[in-house]
Amino acid sequence: MARLALLLSHARRHHHRLRPLQIPLSYPSEASPVPTFFFSRPLSSSSPVTPVSYPVKPKDPDEEESPDASKSAPSPPSPPPRLPRAESQVPDGGSRPWTRADARFVKDGPTISPVSYQARVAPLPEYRAPEPEETKDDDGQLQREARRIQSGARARSFFDLQEEPKIPFPTLIVPERKSQKVPVDLMEAIRQVKANAKRKFVETMEAHVNLGVDPRRGDQMVRGALTLPHGTGKTVRVAVFAEQAAADEARAAGADIVGGDELIEEIKNGGGKLKFDKCIATPTFMPRLSKIARILGPRGLMPNPKLGSVTSDVSGAVKEAKSGRVDFKIDKTAIVHVGLGKVNFKEEFLLENIGAFVHALLIAKPVGLKKTSKYVGYVKKFTLSSTMGPGYPVSIQSLSAAADHYNKLQVK
Numbered sequence: 001m002a003r004l005a006l007l008l009s010h011a012r013r014h015h016h017r018l019r020p021l022q023i024p025l026s027y028p029s030e031a032s033p034v035p036t037f038f039f040s041r042p043l044s045s046s047s048p049v050t051p052v053s054y055p056v057k058p059k060d061p062d063e064e065e066s067p068d069a070s071k072s073a074p075s076p077p078s079p080p081p082r083l084p085r086a087e088s089q090v091p092d093g094g095s096r097p098w099t100r101a102d103a104r105f106v107k108d109g110p111t112i113s114p115v116s117y118q119a120r121v122a123p124l125p126e127y128r129a130p131e132p133e134e135t136k137d138d139d140g141q142l143q144r145e146a147r148r149i150q151s152g153a154r155a156r157s158f159f160d161l162q163e164e165p166k167i168p169f170p171t172l173i174v175p176e177r178k179s180q181k182v183p184v185d186l187m188e189a190i191r192q193v194k195a196n197a198k199r200k201f202v203e204t205m206e207a208h209v210n211l212g213v214d215p216r217r218g219d220q221m222v223r224g225a226l227t228l229p230h231g232t233g234k235t236v237r238v239a240v241f242a243e244q245a246a247a248d249e250a251r252a253a254g255a256d257i258v259g260g261d262e263l264i265e266e267i268k269n270g271g272g273k274l275k276f277d278k279c280i281a282t283p284t285f286m287p288r289l290s291k292i293a294r295i296l297g298p299r300g301l302m303p304n305p306k307l308g309s310v311t312s313d314v315s316g317a318v319k320e321a322k323s324g325r326v327d328f329k330i331d332k333t334a335i336v337h338v339g340l341g342k343v344n345f346k347e348e349f350l351l352e353n354i355g356a357f358v359h360a361l362l363i364a365k366p367v368g369l370k371k372t373s374k375y376v377g378y379v380k381k382f383t384l385s386s387t388m389g390p391g392y393p394v395s396i397q398s399l400s401a402a403a404d405h406y407n408k409l410q411v412k
Helices: 002-013 067-072 100-105 138-159 186-195 245-253 261-268 288-299 314-323 347-363 396-411
Strands: 021-024 036-039 087-089 095-097 204-211 223-227 238-241 257-259 278-281 325-329 335-342 379-385 391-393
Touching: 186 347, 186 379, 186 391, 186 396, 204 347, 223 347, 238 245, 238 261, 238 314, 245 257, 245 314, 257 261, 261 288, 278 314, 314 325, 325 335, 325 347, 335 347, 347 396, 379 396
Parallel strands: 238 257, 238 278
Antiparallel strands: 021 036, 087 095, 204 335, 204 379, 223 325, 379 391
C-alpha cells in the first residue's frame, strides 16, 4: 500500500503537464475490479517510442514580395506580438497563465517573445577639446618687463622711496694658494728661525724631516739615537734601575733617581706620575720592568738595547743622557720630529747639532730602500722651525755639507 500511495502522489504532481498515457494497472486476480491510473511518463523504458512529425510552417505573405521592392525599401523586421500575460486555457482544461515549461511540451502553444530592455548608459561629462596653448612671445614678455620696471621707478620717485640694493648671487670663491717657500741654505734658515722666535719663553729649535719610506713595513722602520755636541739646553732627569755596584756607579755619574724593585713598585702605584725624563736599566732588570711596561712604553721611556739605554756601562750611559742624548723615531706619517737645541744658542752650535742629527739619520737609513744616492728618495723635505714659529725648508746640499763637516770633526 505504501508503494501505491507513492505512485498516486507522483501521478497527481504530473497530471497537468502532458496528455496522460493510459496504463492499466491490475491486481493479480482477474475477479477483482481493474482500476485504471494515468501517468505522465512511462514506467519503463521498454515501451516503444512513436515518432511525431510536425507540418511545415507556412511562409508569411509579406516575405513573398519582389526582391526589388525589398532592396529599394528595406524595412526593419517587426517584433512578434507580445501576448498578454493573461489566463489562458492549458491543455488539461485548467485555467492558469502559460509558463515556459508549458510551452516547451505543447505543439501549437503561443509563442513567448524574449523580453528586451533598453541599454542604459552612464551619464558622462561633456567632451571639450583642449584649447591650444598660448605661444609666448619673447618681445611681448620683454615689453611687459620694461613696463613693470618703469611703473616701479615712477612709484619710487613719487613716494620718495630708495631702491633696494641688489645682492649678488653667492658664488664659490677659490682660495688663493700660498706660494710654497723655496728651500734656503741651512745657515740662512737658522737665522730666520732665530729672528721669528718672539715668545716670552726660550723656544726650542726643532727639525721636521719627511722621509720617503713606508712606516707600515717593518724593514723600513727608522729610529736611532745620538748625542748632540752642544746638548739640548734642557735639564734632563735620569732614572737608573740597578743594584749594588751598578747603583753606586750611577750615583757617582750624576743619576737623579737610582733604585731596584722598590722603584718599580713606586712607579706602579704612583698613578702615572713620573719624576724623570730618561730611563736606563741593566740587563738583569729587563724581565722585572714588564710590570711597568704599560706606563713607560707610551711615553717613550722604556729602556731599549738598540738605543743604548740597556747596558752594563751605567756611568757612561748616564753621562751621555746628561750631556744631551736625543732619541728619534719615525711616526705613522713617515715624519721624524726632534729638538736640536734652544734658539738662544750660537748659530755655529746649532749648525753642528743639525749636522750631527743628519749624520745619525743617514746611518739609520733602511737597507731595503732601493736608492743609490744618500738623500734622493730618502729625505724628501727638511724643515726647521721654533716651538711656536713658522717653518723654513732647507736645501739638501747644505744639509749634506753640514753632515760631512760633523763627520770630519768626529774623525779628528
